[in-house]
Amino acid sequence: MRKSKTAVVNTQSPATDSDLSIPQSFTVTVSVRRFNPDVDQETYLQDFEVEMYATDRVLDALHKIKWEQDGSLSFRRSCGHGICGSDAMRINGLNRLACKTLMKDLDVTKPIIIEAIKGLPLEKDLIVDMEPFFAAYREVLPFLMPSGAEPERERIQSQEDRARFDDSTKCILCAACTTSCPVFWTDNQYFGPQAIVGAHRFIFDSRDSGAASRLEVLNSKEGVWRCRTTFNCTDACPRGIQITQAIAEVKQALIRGKI
Numbered sequence: 226m227r228k229s230k231t232a233v234v235n236t237q238s239p240a241t242d243s244d245l246s247i248p249q250s251f252t253v254t255v256s257v258r259r260f261n262p263d264v265d266q267e268t269y270l271q272d273f274e275v276e277m278y279a280t281d282r283v284l285d286a287l288h289k290i291k292w293e294q295d296g297s298l299s300f301r302r303s304c305g306h307g308i309c310g311s312d313a314m315r316i317n318g319l320n321r322l323a324c325k326t327l328m329k330d331l332d333v334t335k336p337i338i339i340e341a342i343k344g345l346p347l348e349k350d351l352i353v354d355m356e357p358f359f360a361a362y363r364e365v366l367p368f369l370m371p372s373g374a375e376p377e378r379e380r381i382q383s384q385e386d387r388a389r390f391d392d393s394t395k396c397i398l399c400a401a402c403t404t405s406c407p408v409f410w411t412d413n414q415y416f417g418p419q420a421i422v423g424a425h426r427f428i429f430d431s432r433d434s435g436a437a438s439r440l441e442v443l444n445s446k447e448g449v450w451r452c453r454t455t456f457n458c459t460d461a462c463p464r465g466i467q468i469t470q471a472i473a474e475v476k477q478a479l480i481r482g483k484i
């Protein structure tokens with residue numbers, strides 16, 4: 226027997242814009258500190274009006290400016306998702322990743338001020354020379370230095386031993402911590418918080434035997450004793466690493482002479 230089709234009757238009234246919660250855009254002033262070494266003696270702030278949504282990120286605003294208003298605007302970014310660490314910048318005076326900072330978390334009734342991170346040589350607009358930062362990282366020997374004969378399989382480690390340095394494995398080398406440190410601003414001979422986090426990751430690794438070498442580096446006058454425990458680094462870290470605690474653990478290892 227042939228079944229007749231039953232019409233589905235929608236008894237509800239038609240959806241309105243507000244029912245569908247269509248996001249509202251708004252215009253925000255983005256004030257970027259510019260610098261072109263070929264023509265500028267000093268940095269200066271330049272304002273751009275950008276149409277944004279609450280769920281947009283600061284990185285989206287920079288892309289809109291670059292793609293639609295001024296192609297000369299220079300900044301680093303790669304992954305767009307808080308992994309590569311290339312887009313650390315000062316956003317309203319605080320070191321943040323542009324790709325992890327949402328419009329809805331900023332006061333968009335005022336200009337959003339975007340500047341390069343401090344304490345490293347400025348190259349252009351939001352781009353700094355990262356070499357001094359990476360040089361400090363290299364100084365602390367950031368690689369595993371095992372001892373004894375090479376095992377046939379992986380080097381086994383207990384969960385408790387792994388937990389000792391779990392936090393410091395999360396570093397993405399963005400430099401937000403080191404360039405928020407007032408000691409680093411005033412004397413960039415200081416290795417800075419990231420280098421200490423990088424050292425911590427191996428000093429407390431039970432499979433490693435290079436702790437003494439790293440601690441010797443960090444016991445120098447540019448080392449861990451320069452830290453004044455201002456917590457700027459911990460506040461700036463986009464990975465939530467307890468940097469000040471890691472620095473304290475390295476200091477304790479130096480005082481006690483054991484890991």
Ligand code: SF4
Nearest residue numbers: 396397399400402462
């Ligand atoms: S410790 Fe945090 S803020 Fe510092 S470089 Fe690593 S991820 Fe960035």
Ligand code: FES
Nearest residue numbers: 305307309310324
């Ligand atoms: S673009 Fe990679 S961390 Fe932001």
